[in-house]
Amino acid sequence: MSTPMDPQGGRTGGAPTPGAQSTGGQTPTNEPIGGQSSFDAAGSVRDRLRSPGPQSSGGDTRGSAINEGDFEQSDSRADLHEGGRDERQLSASRTPEAAEIQEPRTEDIDPAAAKAAERLVSALFVMSFLGVVGFIVTYIFAPFQYGVEDGNQAYTPLLGIFMMMALGGVGAGAVVWAKRLMPDEEAVQERHPFGSDPDERSATGQALKEGLGQTQLPRRSLLRNTVLLGAGSLALLPVPLLFSFGPFQHKERVLRETSWRQGVRLIRQNGTPVNRDDMQLGGIESVFPDVPRGTKAADSAVLLIRMRPEELRSEQAEGWSVDGYIAYSAICTHLGCPVKLYEQQTHHLLCPCHQSTFAADRGCEVLFGPAARPLPQLAISVDDEGYFVAQGDFDQPVGPSYWERNPTSSYGRDV
Amino acid sequence: MRTSSGRLSRLIPYVVVLLGLTLVGGLYTAFLAPQSSATEAPDAGAQSMAVKAGRDLYLQGCSTCHGLNLEGGAGGPALQGVGASAVVFQVESGRMPLANAGPQADRKKPQYSVAEVDQLAAYIQANGGGPQLPSLDNAELTDGDLQEGGELFRTNCSSCHNFAGAGGALTYGKYAPRLEPASARVIYSAMQHGPEQMPRFSDGQLSEEEKKAVTYYVRYITRAAQPGGSDLGKFGPVPEGLVIWLVGIGALVIATLWIGNRA
Numbered sequence: 113m114s115t116p117m118d119p120q121g122g123r124t125g126g127a128p129t130p131g132a133q134s135t136g137g138q139t140p141t142n143e144p145i146g147g148q149s150s151f152d153a154a155g156s157v158r159d160r161l162r163s164p165g166p167q168s169s170g171g172d173t174r175g176s177a178i179n180e181g182d183f184e185q186s187d188s189r190a191d192l193h194e195g196g197r198d199e200r201q202l203s204a205s206r207t208p209e210a211a212e213i214q215e216p217r218t219e220d221i222d223p224a225a226a227k228a229a230e231r232l233v234s235a236l237f238v239m240s241f242l243g244v245v246g247f248i249v250t251y252i253f254a255p256f257q258y259g260v261e262d263g264n265q266a267y268t269p270l271l272g273i274f275m276m277m278a279l280g281g282v283g284a285g286a287v288v289w290a291k292r293l294m295p296d297e298e299a300v301q302e303r304h305p306f307g308s309d310p311d312e313r314s315a316t317g318q319a320l321k322e323g324l325g326q327t328q329l330p331r332r333s334l335l336r337n338t339v340l341l342g343a344g345s346l347a348l349l350p351v352p353l354l355f356s357f358g359p360f361q362h363k364e365r366v367l368r369e370t371s372w373r374q375g376v377r378l379i380r381q382n383g384t385p386v387n388r389d390d391m392q393l394g395g396i397e398s399v400f401p402d403v404p405r406g407t408k409a410a411d412s413a414v415l416l417i418r419m420r421p422e423e424l425r426s427e428q429a430e431g432w433s434v435d436g437y438i439a440y441s442a443i444c445t446h447l448g449c450p451v452k453l454y455e456q457q458t459h460h461l462l463c464p465c466h467q468s469t470f471a472a473d474r475g476c477e478v479l480f481g482p483a484a485r486p487l488p489q490l491a492i493s494v495d496d497e498g499y500f501v502a503q504g505d506f507d508q509p510v511g512p513s514y515w516e517r518n519p520t521s522s523y524g525r526d527v
Numbered sequence: 528m529r530t531s532s533g534r535l536s537r538l539i540p541y542v543v544v545l546l547g548l549t550l551v552g553g554l555y556t557a558f559l560a561p562q563s564s565a566t567e568a569p570d571a572g573a574q575s576m577a578v579k580a581g582r583d584l585y586l587q588g589c590s591t592c593h594g595l596n597l598e599g600g601a602g603g604p605a606l607q608g609v610g611a612s613a614v615v616f617q618v619e620s621g622r623m624p625l626a627n628a629g630p631q632a633d634r635k636k637p638q639y640s641v642a643e644v645d646q647l648a649a650y651i652q653a654n655g656g657g658p659q660l661p662s663l664d665n666a667e668l669t670d671g672d673l674q675e676g677g678e679l680f681r682t683n684c685s686s687c688h689n690f691a692g693a694g695g696a697l698t699y700g701k702y703a704p705r706l707e708p709a710s711a712r713v714i715y716s717a718m719q720h721g722p723e724q725m726p727r728f729s730d731g732q733l734s735e736e737e738k739k740a741v742t743y744y745v746r747y748i749t750r751a752a753q754p755g756g757s758d759l760g761k762f763g764p765v766p767e768g769l770v771i772w773l774v775g776i777g778a779l780v781i782a783t784l785w786i787g788n789r790a
Contacts (some may be wrong), residue, residue: 426641
């Protein structure tokens with residue numbers, strides 16, 4: 113239809129007998145040779161859409177020529193039958209489209225073009241076949257080890273290219289096939305009305321009423337009341353489940369406590385404890401509690417910072433730091449991202465997710481960003497061997513806010 | 528028996544020679560050892576030459592801000608005690624001399640050759656001391672424990688410098704730089720002395736071997752081939768999603784419109 117053609121020429125050449133219409137319209141590709149058969153098929157469908165009566169002379173009036181008899185004759189197309197019911201009312205508004213439908217494609221009138229289209233489709237299918245072969249050969253025989261210098265860098269791209277050929281060939285072939293060779297027709301099928309018809313509705317209402325009478329519920333009040341009791345109480349079943357969301361059953365301990373305890377050493381990720389002589393000024397260390405699976409405890413990650421003692425202007429409680437060594441929970445109080453971006457001169461601690469900025473030298477007060485409160489400070493001291501240990505758990509829950517979090521209370525840690 | 532004793536007798540001259548050599552060597556070591564310092568004298572001479580050359584370079588290029596005697600001034604901090612390590616980082620990466628004041632010094636084209644950097648470093652080291660780089664040639668670092676280096680990098684470095692060393696933003700206009708242009712010496716010295724806002728990783732935290740492993744890892748990942756095509760700056764899901772949505776979905780929309788127009 114994208115090719116401007118003389119519509120009359122296409123139509124007159126291809127008017128087949130009514131008997132050939134149905135077979136040609138349904139199975140155009142079963143015809144032995146593509147060129148002429150596709151032309152016949154497309155022509156036959158268009159002819160069925162056209163009126164068998166007086167031949168219209170102009171393209172503009174062709175759509176309005178569709179009438180009831182036309183669709184009743186084409187008994188082989190059930191979908192056109194259904195569409196035909198509303199086609200009558202729509203014919204006036206459909207006129208331009210109907211004219212467009214019947215404009216033939218190059219392939220419809222030119223056997224050579226149809227042959228070329230067939231060759232293109234076949235080429236695409238062959239490409240798909242080659243892609244499948246290439247994929248299988250590559251997958252089985254090509255060396256798959258990836259290596260910068262000595263390995264096969266082309267393995268994955270080759271698989272992708274062959275898979276694209278295999279899938280894309282079939283897809284593109286089908287599209288070209290449908291657009292250039294299969295019959296070119298357009299049909300409008302209206303939806304049926306959604307509501308049931310009045311008779312059906314009143315019948316259903318009647319049946320419901322009769323059914324209620326047959327249950328005898330209106331007459332037998334004992335039955336009615338016990339049914340309400342038994343079935344109605346089912347509604348209460350989910351109510352206790354709601355308590356799981358509330359404060360009654362909640363194990364807030366899980367949110368409130370971490371793995372830190374009094375005397376637990378601060379260890380690095382590789383398990384070594386941190387000595388007070390290990391770090392220089394301006395150093396940081398990601399530390400975890402020295403308990404089983406402590407380095408995996410997501411709520412217990414802590415950042416240990418060393419700064420000059422005189423630079424440490426304030427901390428969250430007196431005596432929680434050691435000579436400029438200060439430890440904060442590394443979990444952002446906004447949404448729980450790891451806060452480990454430490455600037456050793458400004459003492460800013462930055463959360464990379466939403467740019468919450470904390471002042472590590474001032475008890476981690478919030479300088480910027482959406483964090484609601486400072487990062488909890490972990491009270492530390494040094495044991496006899498010079499290794500850092502915790503004085504106890506955090507005095508408040510770490511990480512983001514949650515429903516039952518009480519901002520005013522300190523959770524039972526004796527300082 | 529005869530044959531074995533004959534063999535033994537043939538070995539005797541070698542044993543005597545070996546003993547004699549050992550004796551001479553031991554005596555030489557014991558009594559003539561002070562002479563070995565004399566053999567180092569050319570080295571020390573070269574060192575003092577480097578210090579002198581470094582002093583000239585310093586007075587010409589650095590003293591305006593850092594003071595004639597490394598005491599610092601209005602424009603720059605004192606340099607006593609920063610050590611050769613800091614000089615290598617700042618000058619070899621082109622950060623010093625500073626072009627203009629800002630939140631932090633930017634990497635630029637280096638103004639001094641590697642030899643001149645070494646001379647400057649020798650001068651700074653000779654006046655105040657400080658952390659020194661281990662012998663570490665940029666070209667030499669071709670092997671190391673990638674796995675250990677990777678673990679240490681992800682634990683200690685990736686929060687600021689990104690998992691692939693692509694860098695990232697810090698507060699108030701500061702940033703953690705991209706690691707791809709950094710030489711091995713620059714990477715090592717950054718860990719060692721903690722330039723600008725970067726925390727310092729002492730030998731007690733990361734041993735020399737561990738720092739070298741991290742350095743090799745960084746050099747490796749920033750130069751590794753990209754099997755998946757363009758890395759989009761290695762910034763992760765944000766640019767990747769942007770490309771998928773703008774380019775990928777955009778192309779699909781255009782293709783859909785084109786198909787629709789043709790239909």
